[in-house]
Amino acid sequence: MKTVKILYFAGLRERVGQGCEQLELPAGVSDVAGLLALLAARGGRWQGLATIRNLRCAVNQEMARPDSPLRAGDEVAFFPPVTGG
Amino acid sequence: MKTVKILYFAGLRERVGQGCEQLELPAGVSDVAGLLALLAARGGRWQGLATIRNLRCAVNQEMARPDSPLRAGDEVAFFPPVTGG
Amino acid sequence: MPVRVQEADFDVGAELTALRQGDPRIGALASFVGLVRDVNDGSGVSEMTLEHYPGMTEKALTAIIGEASRRWAIIDALVIHRVGRLLPTDQIVLVAVTGAHRGEVFAACQFIMDYLKTRAPFWKREVTSEGARWVDAREADDQAADRWHD
Amino acid sequence: MPVRVQEADFDVGAELTALRQGDPRIGALASFVGLVRDVNDGSGVSEMTLEHYPGMTEKALTAIIGEASRRWAIIDALVIHRVGRLLPTDQIVLVAVTGAHRGEVFAACQFIMDYLKTRAPFWKREVTSEGARWVDAREADDQAADRWHD
Numbered sequence: 001m002k003t004v005k006i007l008y009f010a011g012l013r014e015r016v017g018q019g020c021e022q023l024e025l026p027a028g029v030s031d032v033a034g035l036l037a038l039l040a041a042r043g044g045r046w047q048g049l050a051t052i053r054n055l056r057c058a059v060n061q062e063m064a065r066p067d068s069p070l071r072a073g074d075e076v077a078f079f080p081p082v083t084g085g
Numbered sequence: 086m087k088t089v090k091i092l093y094f095a096g097l098r099e100r101v102g103q104g105c106e107q108l109e110l111p112a113g114v115s116d117v118a119g120l121l122a123l124l125a126a127r128g129g130r131w132q133g134l135a136t137i138r139n140l141r142c143a144v145n146q147e148m149a150r151p152d153s154p155l156r157a158g159d160e161v162a163f164f165p166p167v168t169g170g
Numbered sequence: 171m172p173v174r175v176q177e178a179d180f181d182v183g184a185e186l187t188a189l190r191q192g193d194p195r196i197g198a199l200a201s202f203v204g205l206v207r208d209v210n211d212g213s214g215v216s217e218m219t220l221e222h223y224p225g226m227t228e229k230a231l232t233a234i235i236g237e238a239s240r241r242w243a244i245i246d247a248l249v250i251h252r253v254g255r256l257l258p259t260d261q262i263v264l265v266a267v268t269g270a271h272r273g274e275v276f277a278a279c280q281f282i283m284d285y286l287k288t289r290a291p292f293w294k295r296e297v298t299s300e301g302a303r304w305v306d307a308r309e310a311d312d313q314a315a316d317r318w319h320d
Numbered sequence: 321m322p323v324r325v326q327e328a329d330f331d332v333g334a335e336l337t338a339l340r341q342g343d344p345r346i347g348a349l350a351s352f353v354g355l356v357r358d359v360n361d362g363s364g365v366s367e368m369t370l371e372h373y374p375g376m377t378e379k380a381l382t383a384i385i386g387e388a389s390r391r392w393a394i395i396d397a398l399v400i401h402r403v404g405r406l407l408p409t410d411q412i413v414l415v416a417v418t419g420a421h422r423g424e425v426f427a428a429c430q431f432i433m434d435y436l437k438t439r440a441p442f443w444k445r446e447v448t449s450e451g452a453r454w455v456d457a458r459e460a461d462d463q464a465a466d467r468w469h470d
Binding site (some may be wrong): 181183185186189190192194196197198199200202203204205207208209258270272273276279280283310320 | 332427
Binding site for chain 3 (some may be wrong): 010
């Protein structure tokens with residue numbers, strides 16, 4: 001079993017209605033793109049997740065890309081473009 | 086009679102041995118270049134004045150050039166390139 | 171090369187004094203303070219809240235300072251960024267860089283701010299006369315960060 | 321747009337706070353502090369004396385700030401420059417610029433320093449291990465100022 005921790009920030013957190021969750025990844029899900037498809041398949045407020053323009057992702061607190069691999073225990077974060085400073 | 090006030094700063098002040106003087110300009114001296122030639126004609130430590138590389142001049146506290154005109158009562162300053170900050 | 175993320179305000183004078191304290195190699199200190207304006211994108215702003223990603227924020231800021239240190243001959247650098255609720259005229263961020271010469275510290279300070287704006291996980295939520303809204307990322311910020319690419 | 325030439329030291333924190341005090345249009349504050357280093361051109365420096373041209377100095381600094389205000393959308397600017405005897409780690413000059421956005425205040429602050437270095441009538445005399453000497457103007461400073469020409 002491959003369990004990952006998922007975090008949502010800012011407008012995205014409000015959109016999906018939660019800030020974090022633990023998720024067991026099915027055997028076929030091995031990268032960020034796969035995880036996004038899995039989340040979008042939940043339907044409802046999750047549906048648009050895989051198609052949001054400018055969605056950012058970090059794996060273990062480093063910026064990641066759709067093909068970044070996922071391993072058991074990884075911390076995956078989804079968020080909009082940053083606006084600090 | 087055209088009297089001007091002349092100021093010398095920094096290394097130039099030390100070189101000529103004085104910080105300021107009042108000087109009556111002869112009829113033929115009408116610009117900065119003419120004044121420099123007049124000063125250099127004093128000889129001795131004044132001799133090199135007209136040929137110093139990078140000599141700067143201000144007339145009435147504005148940067149001036151060799152052909153800048155001189156009028157009665159003007160304040161003329163000679164100094165090396167600036168090194169503040 | 172300290173990095174701090176905090177709710178509390180900071181004392182710019184004390185921070186700059188501490189950064190350069192007693193180091194006679196330092197001839198130049200450049201700094202930047204970002205402040206909350208009372209207007210943004212044409213709307214009045216009465217307050218804002220800054221959210222961040224604890225853990226990643228500190229890593230990202232440390233990486234940005236490290237990159238600046240590789241690019242320019244600087245002596246030290248400091249980033250302090252506030253989070254939580256802020257009001258117009260409040261300080262948001264301080265970036266300060268010391269070095270021997272001004273060219274390097276100016277460049278490094280501006281580089282750190284530009285990269286912070288596009289790579290450090292902070293998000294602003296403004297309360298305006300039209301209601302609350304998440305601030306959109308500005309294309310100008312991406313362009314400002316992009317100009318540092320070789 | 322205040323300009324001050326003085327023997328006394330200055331308090332950077334207090335000056336920056338006063339410059340931005342209560343103006344909610346200000347989103348960005350860039351500043352620069354120049355400091356006495358204990359080494360210059362390969363020689364140890366134990367002290368320096370700054371001479372200036374009273375009257376012209378203030379005019380030149382005011383003109384430089386005016387030129388920066390014409391070139392960039394800034395809100396306010398401040399220059400404080402010390403004269404007299406200074407020791408390593410002492411503060412020499414403070415330049416600070418406020419505005420709505422960081423690009424403008426960074427550019428204006430750097431422009432003011434570059435122009436000050438080549439146009440404001442200050443001269444440094446250093447005491448080094450080899451004796452006292454007037455500091456030579458640096459070609460790099462002329463180049464830094466020249467890059468602002470169109």
